[in-house]
Every structure is written in C-alpha cells, then in structure tokens.
Amino acid sequence: MNLEFTQEEQDFRDEVRxxxxxxxxxxLSDKVRQGKRLTKQDMEEWHAILNEKGWLAPHWPEQYGGTNWSVMQKFIFETETAMAHAPRIVPFGLSMLAPVLIKYGSEEQRQHYLPRILDGTDWWCQGYSEPGAGSDLASLKTSAVREGDHYIVNGQKTWTTLGQYADWIFCLVRTDSSGKKQEGISFLLIDMDTPGIEVRPIKLLDGDAEVNEVFFTDVKVPVENLVGEENKGWTYAKFLLTYERTNIAGIGASMAAIERLKHIARTTKKNGVLLADDPLFAQRLARLEIDLENMKTTNLRVLDAAGKGGVPVAESSMLKIRGTEIRQEIGALMRRAAGRYAQPFVSESMEEGYNGTPVGPEWVGPVSSQYFNNRKLSIFGGSNEVQREIITKAILEL
Amino acid sequence: MDFAIGEDRQMLSDTMSRFLAKNFDWEKRLKVIETDTGFDRDLWNELAELGVLGALFSEDVGGFGGTGFDIGTVFGEVGRAIATGPFLETLMAGRLLAAAGETDALESVIGGEKIVTFAHQPAHDAETGEESDVTASGSGEDWTLTGTKGVVGYIGAADLIVVTADDKAFLVEAGGEGVTVSDYKMVDGGAGGELHLSGTPAKLLAGVTAEDIAAAEAAGIVALSWEGVAIMDQLREQTLEYMRTRKQFGIPIGKFQALQHRMATLALEIEQARSASINAAAYFDKPERDRFSAAAKYTLGHVGNLAAEEAIQIHGGIGMTWELPLSHYAKRMVMLGHVLGDEDEHLSRYIALMQAA
Structure with a gap:
C-alpha cells in the first residue's frame, strides 16, 4: 500500500497547477473564492478555456475529445481546479448527457451533439424531476405520444437548474403507462426553442433563482431525438445518476472551503478570543477536518477499485452522503463564524465589482445565502435518505 | 498510489487467519478467557513460530516487517479472531528494546521464549485521587524505579517488563527485587494488572528517547486501528446476517427502514474508519505521523462505539447475551477506546497539533 502520488502523478499535478x-x-477565481454570483458568461469563459486546452471532458473516450486520463489523474485535476477556485463546470451536457449518448445513443447523435457540447454551442439542462416525482422519480407523468414522425410532449418538469440559459433539455418522458412504472419511460432530447415550452423561474430561499419549472404543451419532438430504445429510458437514467454521484463528493471544493474556514478561524475574534482557540468551535472544525481527510482516502480507495474494474454502488452513495454532509457543516461553521453579521442581506454585494461599504467582516456577505443554498446538497442527486436505501440494498442483499 | 496490501502481507494474513480459525475457535476462546493469564501460552509460541511476531519488527533487529502496513496486517487478524495475548505489549515494548539495541532480549520475545509487557501509563492514586507514575533515580548503569503503573496488559504472565519513566525506558525482570504485581481479568477477556515498583533495580534502555516512546505509541495506535476496523467488519457482518434472518411482524427485520438507515450510516462510518487506519499506517514513518495518528484514534473511538452500540441494539435482547460472540466483539471494540487514549483525548491532541501548526 502506498498513498503517495507516483512521480508521473506528481508531474501531472504540477502540469495542472x-x-x-x-x-x-x-x-473568475476571485469571484468563486468570495462566493459572488457567476454569470452565464463567466461559466462559458472557463468552459472555453478548458476546451481550448483539451481538458474539458476528461471522462469521455478519447475519440470524442476525452483525455485518456487515469482515475487518479481525474481526481488530481478535479481537486486542483477546485483548490484554485476555478468556476464549476456546468455538468448537464458534459457529465450527464454525454456519457448516456456515448453508451446508449446512435453514432449520428454522438457526431451531432458531442462537438456542440464541447464548443459551447448547446447549453443543456436536465428534465428529470416533476412536481409528483422527486425521490420517486419513476412516477413521472410527462407524456410523449407518438404521432407519425414526432412525439407530442405534454407535462411539467421542475427544479431545472440553470434552465433559463439552456438551448436544449434532456427529458425523461412516459411513453407507456400500461406496465410497471419503470418500464414505460423514454429518454428524449428537446430543443428549448420548440413552440409550447415555457420556462418559469423558481425563487429559492436564498433569494436567487437558479432553478426553474419547465412546462410542455403539445411540444412536437422529432422521433430521431429519442435516445436508445423507446421505454428503456429508466436504464439510461439510472446510469446517468450513478455517474452524477461519483463526482458529487466534492472533495476539492471542501478542501478549498476548509482552508478558507481555518484562515477565518485564525483571524476572527469573538468575545476577545480567536475562533481557532474557542474550544467548541475548534472541536467542530477538527472533527470536520478529520472527516474530510478520511473521506479523501475513502474516495481514493473507491477510485482505485473503479480503476480496476469494480462497480462501487454502495461506496458512491456513501461518498454522496458524507461529501454533502461535510459541505453543509463547512457552511454551518462559516455561518457560526459570522456571528451576528450572518444576518444582513446585501444582495448587491454578491455581484462582481460591488463598491459599497462592507457590513461586518469582508467575507460574510454570501455566508448565510450559501448555507441555505447548501440545503440542496442532501436533497438533489437522490436525497441522502435514498442513498441510504441504495447502500442497504447493496450490502444487505435482502 | 496503490491500495493493494501486497503479496507477502496477504500470505501472512492468510496463514494467520487459517491458524486462528483452526486453533482459536469460539469454544477455545471461551476457555482461554477464563484462565488467569487470559491467553494460551502454547498458542502464543505457535504464532511466534509462524512469524507473526517477527512481522512487527524490521530486519535489522531480527524481524522481517515493521512498517505500518505490516503491523496493520497482523492486528487485522488479531481483531478478526478477537485473539487474546500480549500482541500490543510485544509491539510497543519490542520497539523500545529494538531502539536500545537489546537484540538478545528482543530475539527471545520474537521467538516466543519470553513474554514482554509494556508498563507505560500511570496508575490511579486512591489517596490523592490523582494519577501517580513511576519515577527513576540513578545514573550511568545504576538505576532504580519507584512508583506504580496502571492497567499493564498481561503483566501476570510477563517475564520482562519495559517501564517508562521520565521520558526514559527501563527493563525490569518480573519477579525481581521490589516488584509487586496485583493482576486481574479484563472486561474484554484478556488480563492485566497494577505494577508496583519500590526501589526496583532496572536496566536503562540506553539511547531510547522521548521520540522513540512517541513512535512506540504511534505504532500502538496503528495496531489498535487495524484491530478495531477488523472488529467493526465482524460486527457489521454479524448484524447484517441477523437482519436477513431474524423475523418480527412476519418479515425479516432488515426490511424495516429505521434499521436500514442506521445500518447504512454505520457502514459508511466503518469505511471512514478504515480510511483513517490506512492513513495512520501510511504516515507512520512520515512527518505528519502525529496528526494522522490522533485522527485515527479519534475516528476509531467514535466509530467503534457506534458500531458496538448499534450492533447490540439491532440484535435486540440476544445481543445482550454472553453466549453470542457478537457481544464479545462489542466489548473488545469499546475497550479499545480505553487503550492509549480515548476519542476525546485524541481530538484534543489533534486540535493542539492544528493550533501549533
């Protein structure tokens, strides 16, 4: 056993740095570090920089633009970019749809859509959840009825992240209601400009609107936009969700955030005592750091096993649960560090170039908003309770 | 980066596992823990012949291992079988014998001819309510020790005792002048005792420094971490099996969501503890040793208690019985937290290391 990076891995890390x-x-890194709002242009700018370098889609096969990196190289790349406060890469096209197209799509679909994802022509969003289908996703009702060369789509999707920017949406739709609910679902690609689609923003508890409702009324979708086979969409959807979860631990983001938290703890006094010296605060911080350090090794073990051909079903759910718990606890400690200054809500201070007089310590502006926004982490991608079901199912074999 | 244990260690692990399964089954263990010494001397000698003790030490002092992962491999098997015997004492005392170049004494320990124990932690003083420790006086080759060490593992069976005092280490012959032992059984099946020294002549382990003693403690924590994770695995497997077969309200209790979620959380925590034990072994000979050692012992205590308590709770009444092996695993698991510092002490230590950084 050896936990050190090989010389090759160290060289690679240096290259990434x-x-x-x-x-x-x-x-961009300033905005990310300070927790300011990223615009669509910000995200597109970083996307284009990575694409120019050829590092935008490390997990794709090389023939479509992947990097042929080892699992360890991908881990290094993810942690280094997060530690450097790079903007997050919008995952819907790159990390969610693309693996499905590569595994289940037609060659025409791959040739058409994949280059457009890379060069940023198409911004994708995810049409999964519905008002009546959250954790119980297979209960979805949005229907697609075949009429000649088209499907006619009717229904509603919700929690569509950044749907307001999207050119396309990949949707789970019901094409058959006669049998088991999992067996009548299809995977459909829909142009957001098609008549009959309406996007309405949902204002969240932090005051921002990053998610939307998407309504479909008699939307005509060409049949060639079906991915794989009709009624087999559930298989593709589950494949996509597994993909989503292995990257959901967010080790790099947590490492960066905990460094920032430690810096704040060493420079912020409460009642005359540095937070780092406050026994209760120090204890929570230490538990958090140990948990993260343990999880980093857990994550590397999972990657090592996956690299050797293993299918870490229970383990990726464990990473999702603990990874999100850690991120939430970091947010909670930031809020705790802010003390009474967690209360002021100066929304403009979260915009780039804000010149107003800061209220409280310079870092407190987005702290409460982020804490509340982070509640989503244990809900999306399959709630942490659903992850526990997946773990027990895998280990109990009952 | 590589998480494979390696061929040699896998062989050692297989050998030890087969040997213990054959020679230290449940009936045997129940008999052994009723004895005064708390372990079986014949079995101990056979384990020594198999090379189990040699794996704890490096080649230059007569062993053939001695890295964090070698220690972990041996103690993983100790945990799996909840074997009793002075494994930890041999590891820690043996390292100090090695540091002092006492190769003859160490050889007799590795070969199983002599039993060594490690008298390191202070005793409780009933009069003052405080901890009281052994002090050393003397110089050159002429030293005596006076005072008491508390809860010294397997002291009743020991031929040699390595005693720490004033950041030095000494070798004391059991049964010698001024050595009194009051021994007892332990909650988890082994044995221990209080060691009283009164003007006891002792041999200074020359060259042993406070850093050597700290390294021995770190080695002990690697050992306990791997032993602990192996016990957690047993607790988990036995509890999962019970959830599959035990029926209440007409269905296996594993169908109940309240239990499923508790089990999922426990399985997750055990993986975190496994990672902590791997970190402790990997950083055992590196500058970050103490940070990962403290993190591992904290994690072991925290997750170990959870594993023991959840395993008993999910088993219900049967989990409370002496008859069920699970209860013995649970006891050993919890007691590991009382060796070399508990989770709170190591969390405090971790915080102090962070604050000093």
Whole structure:
C-alpha cells in the first residue's frame, strides 16, 4: 500500500497547477473564492478555456475529445481546479448527457451533439424531476405520444437548474403507462426553442433563482431525438445518476472551503478570543477536518477499485452522503463564524465589482445565502435518505 | 498510489487467519478467557513460530516487517479472531528494546521464549485521587524505579517488563527485587494488572528517547486501528446476517427502514474508519505521523462505539447475551477506546497539533 502520488502523478499535478496559474483568470477565481454570483458568461469563459486546452471532458473516450486520463489523474485535476477556485463546470451536457449518448445513443447523435457540447454551442439542462416525482422519480407523468414522425410532449418538469440559459433539455418522458412504472419511460432530447415550452423561474430561499419549472404543451419532438430504445429510458437514467454521484463528493471544493474556514478561524475574534482557540468551535472544525481527510482516502480507495474494474454502488452513495454532509457543516461553521453579521442581506454585494461599504467582516456577505443554498446538497442527486436505501440494498442483499 | 496490501502481507494474513480459525475457535476462546493469564501460552509460541511476531519488527533487529502496513496486517487478524495475548505489549515494548539495541532480549520475545509487557501509563492514586507514575533515580548503569503503573496488559504472565519513566525506558525482570504485581481479568477477556515498583533495580534502555516512546505509541495506535476496523467488519457482518434472518411482524427485520438507515450510516462510518487506519499506517514513518495518528484514534473511538452500540441494539435482547460472540466483539471494540487514549483525548491532541501548526 502506498498513498503517495507516483512521480508521473506528481508531474501531472504540477502540469495542472501551471496551467491554472497561467490560464485561470483572477477575475473568475476571485469571484468563486468570495462566493459572488457567476454569470452565464463567466461559466462559458472557463468552459472555453478548458476546451481550448483539451481538458474539458476528461471522462469521455478519447475519440470524442476525452483525455485518456487515469482515475487518479481525474481526481488530481478535479481537486486542483477546485483548490484554485476555478468556476464549476456546468455538468448537464458534459457529465450527464454525454456519457448516456456515448453508451446508449446512435453514432449520428454522438457526431451531432458531442462537438456542440464541447464548443459551447448547446447549453443543456436536465428534465428529470416533476412536481409528483422527486425521490420517486419513476412516477413521472410527462407524456410523449407518438404521432407519425414526432412525439407530442405534454407535462411539467421542475427544479431545472440553470434552465433559463439552456438551448436544449434532456427529458425523461412516459411513453407507456400500461406496465410497471419503470418500464414505460423514454429518454428524449428537446430543443428549448420548440413552440409550447415555457420556462418559469423558481425563487429559492436564498433569494436567487437558479432553478426553474419547465412546462410542455403539445411540444412536437422529432422521433430521431429519442435516445436508445423507446421505454428503456429508466436504464439510461439510472446510469446517468450513478455517474452524477461519483463526482458529487466534492472533495476539492471542501478542501478549498476548509482552508478558507481555518484562515477565518485564525483571524476572527469573538468575545476577545480567536475562533481557532474557542474550544467548541475548534472541536467542530477538527472533527470536520478529520472527516474530510478520511473521506479523501475513502474516495481514493473507491477510485482505485473503479480503476480496476469494480462497480462501487454502495461506496458512491456513501461518498454522496458524507461529501454533502461535510459541505453543509463547512457552511454551518462559516455561518457560526459570522456571528451576528450572518444576518444582513446585501444582495448587491454578491455581484462582481460591488463598491459599497462592507457590513461586518469582508467575507460574510454570501455566508448565510450559501448555507441555505447548501440545503440542496442532501436533497438533489437522490436525497441522502435514498442513498441510504441504495447502500442497504447493496450490502444487505435482502 | 496503490491500495493493494501486497503479496507477502496477504500470505501472512492468510496463514494467520487459517491458524486462528483452526486453533482459536469460539469454544477455545471461551476457555482461554477464563484462565488467569487470559491467553494460551502454547498458542502464543505457535504464532511466534509462524512469524507473526517477527512481522512487527524490521530486519535489522531480527524481524522481517515493521512498517505500518505490516503491523496493520497482523492486528487485522488479531481483531478478526478477537485473539487474546500480549500482541500490543510485544509491539510497543519490542520497539523500545529494538531502539536500545537489546537484540538478545528482543530475539527471545520474537521467538516466543519470553513474554514482554509494556508498563507505560500511570496508575490511579486512591489517596490523592490523582494519577501517580513511576519515577527513576540513578545514573550511568545504576538505576532504580519507584512508583506504580496502571492497567499493564498481561503483566501476570510477563517475564520482562519495559517501564517508562521520565521520558526514559527501563527493563525490569518480573519477579525481581521490589516488584509487586496485583493482576486481574479484563472486561474484554484478556488480563492485566497494577505494577508496583519500590526501589526496583532496572536496566536503562540506553539511547531510547522521548521520540522513540512517541513512535512506540504511534505504532500502538496503528495496531489498535487495524484491530478495531477488523472488529467493526465482524460486527457489521454479524448484524447484517441477523437482519436477513431474524423475523418480527412476519418479515425479516432488515426490511424495516429505521434499521436500514442506521445500518447504512454505520457502514459508511466503518469505511471512514478504515480510511483513517490506512492513513495512520501510511504516515507512520512520515512527518505528519502525529496528526494522522490522533485522527485515527479519534475516528476509531467514535466509530467503534457506534458500531458496538448499534450492533447490540439491532440484535435486540440476544445481543445482550454472553453466549453470542457478537457481544464479545462489542466489548473488545469499546475497550479499545480505553487503550492509549480515548476519542476525546485524541481530538484534543489533534486540535493542539492544528493550533501549533
């Protein structure tokens, strides 16, 4: 056993660091570090920089633009970019749809859609959840009825993240209601400009609107936009969700956040005592750091096993649960560190170039908003309770 | 990066596992823990012949292992069988014998001819309510020790005792002048005792420093972490099996969501503890040793208690019985937290290391 990076892995890490130092614009990393709102243009800018380098889609096969990196290289890349406060890569096209197209789509679909994901032509969003189908996703009702060369789609999707920017949506739709609910679902690609689609923003508890409702009224979708076979969509959907979960632990983001939290704890006094020296605060921080350090090794073990051909079903759910719990606890400690200054809500201070007089310590602006926004982490991608079901199912074999 | 245990260690692990399964089954263990010494000397000698003790030490001092992962491999098997015997004492005392170049004494320990124990932690003083420790006086080759050490593992069976005092280490012959032992059984099946020294002549283990003692403690924590994770695995497997077969309200209790979620959380925590034990072994000979050692012992205590308590709770009444092996695993698991510092002490230590950084 050896937990050290090999020389090759160290060289790779140095290469990633050099690239980030040269190409990651300070304007963007500053915004990420300070928790300011990223615009569509910000996200597209970083997407284009990575695409130019050829590092945008590490997990794709090389023939479609992947990097042929080992699992360890992908881990290094993810943690280094997060530690450098790079903007997150919008995952819907790159990490969710693309693996499905590569595994289950037609060659025409791959040739058409994959290059457009890479060069940023198409912004994708995810049409999964519905008002009556959250954790119980297979209960979805949005219907697609075949009429000649088209499907006619009617229904409603919800929690569609960044749908307001999207050119396309990949949707789970019901094409058969006669049998088991999992067996009548199909996977459909829909142009957001098609008549009959309406997007309405949902204002969330932090005051922002990153998610939307999407309504479909007699939307005509060409049959060639079906991925794989009709009524087999549930298989593709589950494949996509597994993909989503292995990257959901967010080790790099947590490592970056905990460094920032420790810096704040060492420089912020409450009642005359540095937070780092406050026994209760120090204890929560230490537990958090140990948990993260343990999880980093757990994650590496899972990657090692996956690299050797294993299918870590229970383990990826464990990573999702603990990864999100850690991120939420970091947010809770940031809020705790802010003390009374967690209360002021100066929304404009979260915009780039805000010049107003800061209220409280310079870092407190987005703290409460992030804490509340982070409630989503244990809900989306399959709630943490659903993950526990998956774990027990895998280990109990009952 | 590589998480494979390696061929040699796998062989050692298989050998030890087969040997213990054959020679230390449940009936045997129940008999052994009723004896005064708390372990079987013949079995101990056979384990020594198999090379189990040699794996704890490096080649230059007569062993053939000695890395964090070698220690972990041996103690993983100790945990799986909840074997009793002075494994931890041999590891820790043996390292100090090695540091002092006492190769003859160490050889007799590795070969099983002599039993060594490690008298390291202070005793409780009933008069003052405080901890009281052994002090050393003397110089050169002429030293005596006075005072008491508390809860010294397997002291009743020991031929040699390595005693720490004033950041030094000494070798004391059992049964020698000024050595009194009051021994007892332990909650988890082994044995221990209080060691009283009164002007006891002792041999200074020359060259042993406070750092050597700290390294021995770190080795002990690697050992306990791997032993603990192996016990957690047993607790988990036995509890899962019970959830599959035990029926209430007409269905296996594993169908109940309240139990499923508790089990899922426990399984997750056990993986975290496994990672902590791997970290402790990997950083055992690196500058970050103490941070990962403290993190591992904290994690072991925290998850170990959870594993023991949940396993008993999910079993219900039967989990409370002496008859069920599970209860013995649970006891050993919880007691590991009382060796070399509990989770709170190591969390405090971790915080102090962070604050000093």
């Amino acid at each position: 050099a690239f980030l130092k040269e190409k990651l614009p300070a304007r």
